Amino acid sequence: MIFVTTTACLALAACGANQEAVEVTSAPEQTQNEVADEGEYAPANAVKTVPPPPSPSAVAPATHVAHDAAIMVTGSRIAGPAAPPARYAPYAEPDREQYQDIERSEVVRVADVPVSTFSIDVDTGSYANVRRFLTDGRLPPSDAVRVEEMINYFNYRYPVPRDRSKPFSVNVDAAVTPWNRDTHLVRIGLKGYDIDRSERPPANLVFLIDTSGSMSAPNKLPLVKKAMVTLAREMQARDRMSIVVYAGSAGLVLEPTNDPLKVEAALEKLQSGGSTAGAAGIALAYKQARAAFIEGGVNRVMLATDGDFNVGTSNRDTLVDMVKREAETGVQLTTLGFGQGNFNEAMMEQIADNGNGNYAYIDSVLEARKVLSEEVGSTLFTIAGDVKVQVEWNPATVAEYRLIGYENRALSEQDFSNDKVDAGEIGAGHDVTALYEIALVGSKGAAIPDRRYQANRPAAAPGNPAELGELRLRYKLPGETKSRLLTRVLPVTLAARAGEVRGDMALAAAVAAFGQKLSGGEHIGDMSYRQIANLVPKGDYYSEELRKLVQAADTNGPSR
Structure with missing residues (x-):
């Protein structure tokens, strides 16, 4: 068993009344002293403080959870009902956004x-x-x-x-x-x-959603939910959708389904909290995509995040290598950027390009509709x-x-x-x-003047x-x-x-x-x-x- 040790609040649409707690297999969370491969894209202050896990008395050792209860990841199992999640203030760090340096084209x-x-x-x-x-x-x-x-x-x-x-x-x-x-x-x-919609090949989509503390702002996780609901409603009976989330660690929230209502219910219950183990989430999402692989169909991970990977592998080159290898197996990667303050566009664009996918920034419900509904064919x-x-x-x-x-x-x-x-x-x-x-x-119109010396001038x-x-x-x-x-x-x-x-x-x-x-x-x-x-x-x-x-x-x- 691989243990999940985050305090991130999740919710599972698949957990109805009187169902047993669902076991999660995922990568262990790294502590603040174990952050690896930060590289130039992980500022020194990128690791957020994570609240301590609840005491044993705070979470009852129940094996059954109510349908509407929040689900807390606290070890080898998803247990519940849990105490209300801690509230994380939205980021207000406008200077932490990261963009790739561009040397503009010359004449x-x-x-x-x-x-x-x-x-x-x-x-x-x-x-x-x-x-x-x-x-x-x-x-x-x-x-x-x-x-x-x-x-x-x-x-x-x-x-x-x-x-x-x-x-x-x-x-x-x-x-x-x-x-x-x-x-x-x-x-x-x-x-x-x-x-044409009737001619589209079947799609196997894994929604990979960042539920870390940095995603608590209204233009982040709440907007992610609306965007993913928009996409889910475009899917057809032959398609499959699953949900993987990550905060301190990654977990599978929803097994493959073609029911947009199940997807919508699972999305509605997601809550933000914890640090951001983005690489672990990507690895688990690819694993899920391979498990549900459709031969001759579209197999794609849809990553929705602000790109602020601050736990585990956050070096861009390492992540690029990962998505390149996965693209060779036939699983593509689309990245959807959200929010501001700590937005890491350099990461988002590069891993999408190397994952044989595309990158879009979602700043409104209207943009979500454009990218994931009106242009869903070109996106997927x-x-x-x-x-x-x-x-x-x-x-x-x-x-x-x-x-x-x-x-x-x-x-x-x-x-x-x-x-x-x-x-x-x-x-x-x-x-x-x-x-x-x-x-x-x-x-x-020539911008470059003639050279002084005849031998340096181009011949006719x-x-x-x-x-x-x-x-x-x-x-x-x-x-x-x-x-x-x-x-x-x-x-x-x-x-x-x-x-x-x-x-x-x-x-x-x-x-x-x-x-x-x-x-x-x-x-x-x-x-x-x-x-x-x-x-x-x-x-x-x-x-x-x-x-x-x-x-x-x-x-x-x-x-x-």
Whole structure:
């Protein structure tokens, strides 16, 4: 027997009246003096004080519990009824949020580096997190702004592919750059085919929920419950859902079920308390996912947390290695971030990317509905894996280029054809957008001046004057290990016929400008927030919200 020694309060929907106490097998809790592998992502004050376990007299040694009683983990068994849980004050530590350092993309001379290679990114968490900061009346930290995630938060009107042997359509267009009329924006858009609800493969989902003391705020565990109820209601009779929770240690709360009412009842009884043994929870969730594995179906762990892992293995690299190994077994990982103050986005994004999943930030019930209901197909059902993009620019026509965003998705040129190198996944119905800003040969848009010495200057490049370059994409269909290749020539007429940004190209340009402005704005000249807001086309709710957020950024202070 492996013992659980946390004082976290849990509740089990499966524990009805007159049922025996349920035995939990999980990893032992580490004490404050046994915290391992903190690394740079575990601040010195990351370990929270854990209340002592209740005395023997506080918890009766009963073997039966009432249906509505809270269940206390106090040893080798879940016993009850328990005393009311201790109340944990919400975190108020705004400086403890953690983000991955970003070195922003610079302008590149085609004569020096003609090939640009990157992995696609379907995460959207950065936009929702930025929205949270602006709604609170402050500008986000620069490293919290990942421009590609902001662009990919929105849906664009790309045509849906007709042939599922090619799981996404490839769309390329261009326009004059709004912040520099001497350059052009080239947009590459991918649109995955959608799956009708009746055609979805069966899903085996493990809800892994952080119930530690740091999750007590209203925008954390209470919002997690509502989000997971939203997802549970999207599931069908063939699907299976189970719940694993973790605080000081991890435990299985709900065995696999297809009944959303059971899931809802189990979620309702969860309470926060204790420190955060995140790695133990992830390990147990993967074990549960493997035990209920559905061949040919979707097998995925849905981690809902603020990412504040402070007991056990909290080093990001160790967790990345764990989720990479599990992804090879066919179990994917989606991370859902919640809350503020101690939010560890660096951890959340990286383990999702390496777990062949996606990362989203949930700041409201509306966002939960968007990610887990309206876009549940793209969140859960992968249609293409290890998707890589490569553009070889023609030095005869393009002098310079800059990929906007995707800084932490950059790949080396040789990685493109190496099927062992991991890349991003596209879900059903997903849009993926990438923007390049290019300067044509002979234009005034070049950002890099000529070199002083003739021998250091690039020679006039021969090449086909009818081409800007060639676009290449590699991807794997589900279950395949060998990638497939798509290529498309980018004609010079893309730029020659380019006009002002319009429609959803204007939307993509506005979001790109907004993200760049928030993260420093080195490449968008004197473009103001007001000009960015005016660029947003009139459209749906999300377009109008974007315009209001740009106006809020203008009100909250100057850009960095």
